[in-house]
Amino acid sequence: MFPAENLRDWRGHKVIDQDGAKIGDLEAIYVDTGTDRPAFATVRVGFIGRHRLAFVPLDGATVLPDALRVRHDKRTVSEAPSIDLDGELPAASEPDVFAHYGMTYQPGTSGERRLARR
Numbered sequence: 001m002f003p004a005e006n007l008r009d010w011r012g013h014k015v016i017d018q019d020g021a022k023i024g025d026l027e028a029i030y031v032d033t034g035t036d037r038p039a040f041a042t043v044r045v046g047f048i049g050r051h052r053l054a055f056v057p058l059d060g061a062t063v064l065p066d067a068l069r070v071r072h073d074k075r076t077v078s079e080a081p082s083i084d085l086d087g088e089l090p091a092a093s094e095p096d097v098f099a100h101y102g103m104t105y106q107p108g109t110s111g112e113r114r115l116a117r118r
Contacts, residue, residue, distance in 0.1 A: 010063070011026055012025055016068070016070070017074045023078070024046075026043060027042040027043065027085075028053070033108055040057055040097065041055070045077065055100075057071070057072070079100075080100050094113060
């Protein structure tokens with residue numbers, strides 16, 4: 001996996017699925033608070049006037065010359081839990097993000113949040 005600071009440079013670049021279909025544009029990176037490694041990205045999806053930020057895991061993602069390719073297809077990402085463009089992921093919604101992708105959610109050892117925006 002690539003460092004979070006490098007991914008931040010990709011803000012606004014397109015995010016594509018394995019087939020090369022554009023999902024949307026990269027907005028932010030969320031790191032795992034236990035490891036401080038990139039875990040999820042938010043992708044700007046939707047139509048004009050109805051945009052939102054959908055969460056997609058970065059596990060298995062690859063950087064191409066002009067895009068970030070994720071392992072999940074466009075439909076799965078479009079149906080993922082999302083927040084408003086100026087929103088923040090509530091702590092109570094973190095398990096839903098993981099569950100959508102079939103991932104196990106485990107809060108921090110002291111009950112702290114698992115994801116932090118960088």
